[in-house]
Amino acid sequence: MKKTLEQVGKYVNLMKKTFSLPDNWRMFWRQLPLEMEKLGINTVGIIVLISIFMGVIMTMQTIMNTENPMLPRYSTGLVLRDTLLLEFSSSIMSLLLAGKVGSNIASEIGTMRVTEQIDALDIMGVNSANYLILPKIIGLMLCMPMLVTFSVFCGLAGGCGVAIFTDMITISDFIYGIQYAFIPYYFTYSIIKSFFFGFVIASVSAFYGYFAYGGAIDVGKASTNAVVNSSILLLAVNVILTQLLLV
Amino acid sequence: MIEVQNISKSFDGKLVLDDISATFHSGKINQIIGQSGSGKTVLMKSIIGLFRVDSGKILYDGRNLREMRMKEIKELRKEVGMLFQGSALFDSQTVLANVMFPLKMFSPMSVAEMTERAEFCLTRVDLKPQAFNLFPSEISGGMQKRVAIARAISLNPRYLFCDEPNSGLDPVTSILIDRLIEEITQEFDITTIVNTHDMNSIMEIGANIILINKGKKAWEGSKDTIFSSDNEALNDFVFASELFKNVKKTQLKNNS
Incomplete structure (x- = not known):
């Protein structure tokens, strides 16, 4: 318990250092698009691929498991849309991103720590936390809504593919389903969640990297801890946000 | 010039630096020497301010590091250059x-x-x-x-810190790096502190040498006085090899 509290204290102090004014705004604005490219744009491929496949699988599973004459045929599209909007594209996709982006951030910063590059920044008088972590957090928070939107559309495209290439459901039933009883707030909810998830992934991973010490094995441990703990925290934040925004 | 006055530092109750005082002059190579684990890296990091000392003063040309605010420390660090081991x-x-x-x-x-x-x-x-x-x-x-x-x-920079600058280098390159540090120190009148346990480096550029042994200052001198000293800790450290023992004997013989 004491160790956990100490960790929380260290995390809060690190965030205080991170969210101070940059030493040099020009350097910050130069760094931000680079981080957005590295953490966001370079992740689009995997997001598209996973979302399409999940869209296909969810559509097929929904059709196969709801063969009930009481249920309208368009319900498949409706289920897929709401699942994507409410949970898959924001929460599950964020868990996947915690693995890819989180380990990337933790290992990058952790390597900088063990090779004394962070000490070098500190000795130069640079606020190392602010210089290294802030562009990553802001960059990922800005990219997350874009990634979530991509994921939703790709998931729906995957479902469409099932309707087009199989005879499990007609395309008109599917399209009617994804339009039926659409609640625009669900999209807003998904975007709001993605901002918070972006913050959790980047900040928790950066925390574990920043306080890594030792050698390659320790950077590996820091990277694993970053993924595990940011995933747990994502789920906890998801519960809180769902309670606050939907219930 | 950097002065440290009676600084002590402990980690988890274990005393790592014990009441160390020293003066590091500008335009000269000031070396901190000692065995691995003797506390020389902690001393250097304490002088830079990466570790907060428990007691004592660290004066950068009269400015006490321990009394500085974070903003002042940041400003001071713009006057500091550091060469890391890696x-x-x-x-x-x-x-x-x-x-x-x-x-x-x-x-x-x-x-x-x-x-x-x-x-x-x-x-x-x-x-x-x-x-x-x-x-x-x-x-x-x-x-x-x-x-x-x-x-x-x-x-x-006005102050240059070098943490084991020769580590991992061949003897020829080590000497080149040592000489480069010495030239730059004299040319720009920098206060340079070099942390080393490399004997060639000590004999080559050590204008002001401080030996740290078990967290305490055990000896202070220069490369010129190192042979004539009968300090036990110094002799144990510097003349650990047969080669250097013989060099000392020859040197003392020549002097007498």
Whole structure:
């Protein structure tokens, strides 16, 4: 318990250092698009691929498991849309991103720590936390809504593919389903969640990297801890946000 | 000039530095020597302010580091250059970008002026222009040390700290790096503190030497007085090998 509290204290102090004014705004604005490219744009491929496949699988599973004459045929599209909007594209996709982006951030910063590059920044008088972590957090928070939107559309495209290439459901039933009883707030909810998830992934991973010490094995441990703990925290934040925004 | 007065530092109740006082002069190579685990790295990091000492004073030309606010420490650090054991170059940036980095962060120079200054520093440490656009992973260990020295002096520091600058280098390159540090120290009148346990380096450039043994200052002198000292801790450390024992005997014989 004491160790956990100490960790929380260290995390809060690190965030205080991170969210101070940059030493040099020009350097910050130069760094931000680079981080957005590295953490966001370079992740689009995997997001598209996973979302399409999940869209296909969810559509097929929904059709196969709801063969009930009481249920309208368009319900498949409706289920897929709401699942994507409410949970898959924001929460599950964020868990996947915690693995890819989180380990990337933790290992990058952790390597900088063990090779004394962070000490070098500190000795130069640079606020190392602010210089290294802030562009990553802001960059990922800005990219997350874009990634979530991509994921939703790709998931729906995957479902469409099932309707087009199989005879499990007609395309008109599917399209009617994804339009039926659409609640625009669900999209807003998904975007709001993605901002918070972006913050959790980047900040928790950066925390574990920043306080890594030792050698390659320790950077590996820091990277694993970053993924595990940011995933747990994502789920906890998801519960809180769902309670606050939907219930 | 940097003065440390009666500084002590402990970790989890274990005393690592015990009441150390010393003066480090400008324009001279000041060396902190000692066995691994003797506390010399802790002493250097305490002087820089990376570790907060438990008691004592650390004076940078009369300015007490322990009484400074964070903002003042940040300002002081702009006067400090540091050469790390592993060079600590930013591996995502080219050699030139590494040297330009402190200038970009803290100087009001234009890009052309920054480039000119960085190129001057790199030329000063004898690096050829062909290496300027390479990445740290593409150059040798010795060249990396040179780049690190160039980066450390880019902002015209008043204080230069070198943590085991010869570690991992062959004897020829080690001497070149030592001489380079000495030249730069004298040319720019910098207060240079070198942390080392390299005997060649001690004999080559040690103008003011402090021996740390089990967290205490055990001896203070220079490369010229090292042979005549009968300090037990010094003799155990410096003349541990047969070769240096024989060198000492010959030296004392010649002197007498």
